[in-house]
Structures are given as structure tokens and as C-alpha cells.
Amino acid sequence: MLYRRRELDLPNGNLDTPVLFPVRNLGKRSSDNTPTYVGDIPDFSSAIINARSIRNRDPMWNRLTNGVTLREEMDVPEDTIVFADSGGFDFTSGEVDTTPKETLETQRQLNADIYGTVDVPLSRKNRAAENQDRIEQSIQFALEASDHHDGDSLLLASVHGYDPETIRNNIQHLEKYGDFHGYALGSLVPIRTDYEKVTSLVLAARKATEKHLHVYGLGGLVYQPLLLYLGVDSFDSSAFIRAAGNRNYLIPGFGGEELQNIEEMERLPCPCPICGQRTLDDIRQDRTALTQHNLWALATELRRFRYVAESERDIENYLDLRFRGNEVTQRAYKTAKQQIRRLV
Numbered sequence: 001m002l003y004r005r006r007e008l009d010l011p012n013g014n015l016d017t018p019v020l021f022p023v024r025n026l027g028k029r030s031s032d033n034t035p036t037y038v039g040d041i042p043d044f045s046s047a048i049i050n051a052r053s054i055r056n057r058d059p060m061w062n063r064l065t066n067g068v069t070l071r072e073e074m075d076v077p078e079d080t081i082v083f084a085d086s087g088g089f090d091f092t093s094g095e096v097d098t099t100p101k102e103t104l105e106t107q108r109q110l111n112a113d114i115y116g117t118v119d120v121p122l123s124r125k126n127r128a129a130e131n132q133d134r135i136e137q138s139i140q141f142a143l144e145a146s147d148h149h150d151g152d153s154l155l156l157a158s159v160h161g162y163d164p165e166t167i168r169n170n171i172q173h174l175e176k177y178g179d180f181h182g183y184a185l186g187s188l189v190p191i192r193t194d195y196e197k198v199t200s201l202v203l204a205a206r207k208a209t210e211k212h213l214h215v216y217g218l219g220g221l222v223y224q225p226l227l228l229y230l231g232v233d234s235f236d237s238s239a240f241i242r243a244a245g246n247r248n249y250l251i252p253g254f255g256g257e258e259l260q261n262i263e264e265m266e267r268l269p270c271p272c273p274i275c276g277q278r279t280l281d282d283i284r285q286d287r288t289a290l291t292q293h294n295l296w297a298l299a300t301e302l303r304r305f306r307y308v309a310e311s312e313r314d315i316e317n318y319l320d321l322r323f324r325g326n327e328v329t330q331r332a333y334k335t336a337k338q339q340i341r342r343l344v
């Protein structure tokens, strides 16, 4: 059983893991399109933000360096836990325009609790040699960040690789030559439909370290239970925003359903504070409401897994049921189960 619970002692408060960091789009566009959730959804008193986007948006950065706090800018309580990602995903095709030291300064200015090191993500479209260069560059950046980091915030080294051995070697190397509180696995979003591959990479990372393990970008409904089962401590997701943009209604235990496919019902099959009170037609016309519901759906999926684990029910029985509806995810889960059983 790899599922585990921990508590992180962070500069702005304690955080129980496993946990999902919802994506806040602050700085990404002129107006943040993430609706308010801190205070509404008790499970999520945390957020992941893109340090680079905020740094590059002049009016916002001016406010932040002139006395306004990041939490004020986000309109959330000061004890909200913030994970500041370097924004490396933007370097998938573009040039790296920051240094590990500069990124650390930005993360510090934002009073973030968790820092992700600068990284250059991989792409399946790249030649192997190009991806290898990127893997090595991310390692160098992480080690430089380790040299410059001090203070109480958690430093997570961003790790990349498209085979389990690379992941294991990278983590062992960083463990030997750097000083990190944990690791954050990236480059998985482009290969997310290859569940078996993703599962084997996550498992390789989990086996390589006992420290905190974060997975970038894969906190949607289907991945959540899988990652919890694999012993991942935290993950982040913008699935609730993206799904709402496509008029997709997330249903815990199932997945997404396009609202246009649901016609005849007056009320939706969810008792969250949005759907519990409002009619389908009402929600259909309100994208913010749909986004909020979708985040409730992610919270529900997480709570359900925790309930199964805490009540000492058999998690594998639950997951057998959970993944029965979809052949692809069922196969991924079975692969994970076999690999985990070989470990024990």
C-alpha cells in the first residue's frame, strides 16, 4: 500500500497531504479566470501559481513589489498555502528567460510556501538527444536552486524523463548533490493518455525517494485516485477550468459529460452548494458556476478516496469498481496494481 498521509510544516501554515493544488491563472491573462474557492471549499486552502507569469505582468508585479501581498492580489486569506511553479511549462517551445536565482527571488517575493525549480519540459515531438539535453539542463537548474535556497519554504526539484530508469537516476543524482525537500515530476501532461507509461514513471519516482512527491498537471478526476494509490503526496490541476470552458460537467466516479448531452433533467446529479440549489438550465448559462461545481467534483473524488482509506475498506476493491467503466484506465490501474504487488 503506497497511499500515505503526511503533514507539511510550511511558512504560512500546516498542510495535510495528499492534497490537490488548484491552478490560479493569476498573471496569465488580463483577468484571472479562476473563481473564488478558498473559504468555500474547505479542502482547498491552497493554490498553485505561475511565478514567471506574475513576474512578467508589469502592473501586477509593481503592486507586489510595492506593499501588496500575493494573497491580497488573489483575494484570499493570508494563510492560504501557495505553491509557486517556475512557469517552466512555458519553455516547452520558448527560450528560457530566467535563471534559478532569479526565479527563487520571485518565489520569495511572492511569499510562496513551496518552490518548484526552473525546468525545461520534454516533448514527444523532440528528438531523443534534444530531450536528453533538456533533462540535463533541468538537473543543473535544480542544483543551482539548491545552492541559492535558504529559509523555511519547501524546495522541490522538478524532474523529467520518459523512462523509469531516467527518473530514478535523476532523483538519485539530485539527492546526492543537492538539498531538496522533495521532487516534482513534470512533462507528463503531453503523454497523459498513455496511462501505463505515466503510471510506470510515477512509480519509479515514488520508489526512488521517501520525500515529498508532487506530480505537475495531472490532478483531474481520473488521475486523482490513481496518483493517490501510487503514493503521490500532491498534484495540481486546471481541469476544472478547462472542462468548464468546454461546457463539460465533471461527475465524481465517472468523468466529464458535456452539458449539451444532458437535456431532460431539471437538476444535476450532485448535491454541492452549486448544483444542490440551482437548476440545470441555470448552471448551463453560468460558466463560473460550472467551474465551481467542477472543483467540488475534484474535492468529492478526493474525499471519497480518503474515506475508503480511513475506514479501512479495501482500496483495491474500491478502485476495481472505480475504473471498471473505462477500458483504458482500467488497464492502467491493473498495471499499477501488478507493479505495486511486486514491490511488497
Ligand SMILES: [Zn+2]
Pocket: 270, 271, 272, 273, 274, 275, 276, 293, 294, 296
Ligand atoms: Zn455540483
